[in-house]
Amino acid sequence: MQNLGELHQDTLAVHAGREDFAELGVHAPPLDLSTTYPVRDLAEGTASFDALVGGAASAANPIYARLFNPTVARFEQALAQLEGSSDAVAFGSGMAAMSACLLAAKQRGKHVLAVRPIYGTNDHLLDSGLLGIPVRWTTVEGLAAAVDADTALVIVETPANPTLDLVDIAAVARAAGSVPVMVDSTFATPVLQKPLECGAKLVLHSATKFLGGHGDVIAGVIACDAEWASALRHVRAATGGLLHPLGAYLLHRGLPTLGLRVLKAQENAQRLAERLAAHPAVAKVCYPGLGTVANAALVGTQMRGPGSLMAFELHGGHAAAAAVMAAVRLATPAVSLGSVDTLIQHPAGLTHRVLDEATRQRCGITPGLLRLSVGVEHADDLWADLEQALQRARLAAAA
């Protein structure tokens, strides 16, 4: 097969992690559900065990599925190719990926620096100190002054959740100097953004979202260099935050259509954002494609497009937001995002519940704010649904 490195992203998405199919005589990835593997040659088994426990990417014998699984490794290779990294390490959830990253960071320094707002549970995990590495909250502007010799990692998320503010990854990498930067790129996917090209060292995805794309897999993945990957595999083997091979199979199956899904949803989102912004029940719409978020000028440079997530603020606060959640018929009132179908949720009441009230307010997570993850349905049907729900919100606000 041709060297995949020379191919366009769309072609890569279809063929990555499938290079050996002709040799194997298969057309779809084999799904290996083995928990253990025969060890006939003990010397080879011992060497393989040592290598895998120490964080090697593969070994002559897989030994045990907590150490290596070929179906998971295929998905990891494919994702690494899409992000432009040498390696990727997959986990049982985005939070398991984040936890492994923090445990790996703990061996390299005394604290991490992070910029708000970020995904609510990431915020909680960092702030709680549960994993024994403290966080210092900073801003992009304050970063250069906050970095010191004990900083293990800098953590940012862009586009940010739920405000859709954008962070200039190259500026963060410059300010971080020699300290590695991890970008939670869940909202962007490799279709819209390549953090490693901007100077980041690690890219984290909750693969539960766009990468899975069909609402049926919980997973996380980190794309990074070989050294970090080895540390992450070591943590994964020791703590067991594994991705099940069936999840990896489904994620790999979804990669060929990732670009189609992301771009179609983005097209829908732009239309809905424009119509929402003109609707009398709506006070404001935060969407990179409307220029209404921080650093919106990064759309077209850092980001190939504005994506398909937005947040909008209703006149009438909590009651109006609850009325819209109750009234939608086509969109599903549910947390999560990045699925082929449209989801709508209330950050203050659900995903960002774990933040204290003052932090929520500082991050713009108000009682009337809803987050919309636009799917690949027809935009007119989605608008008709939202419009009737907004009508209910106006009645609720008037009451």
Ligand SMILES: *Cc1c(COP(=O)(O)O)cnc(C)c1O
């Ligand atoms: C969902 C999400 C996570 C956490 O991932 P899980 O797969 O739910 O554990 C982390 N970051 C972002 C931006 C997310 O949207």
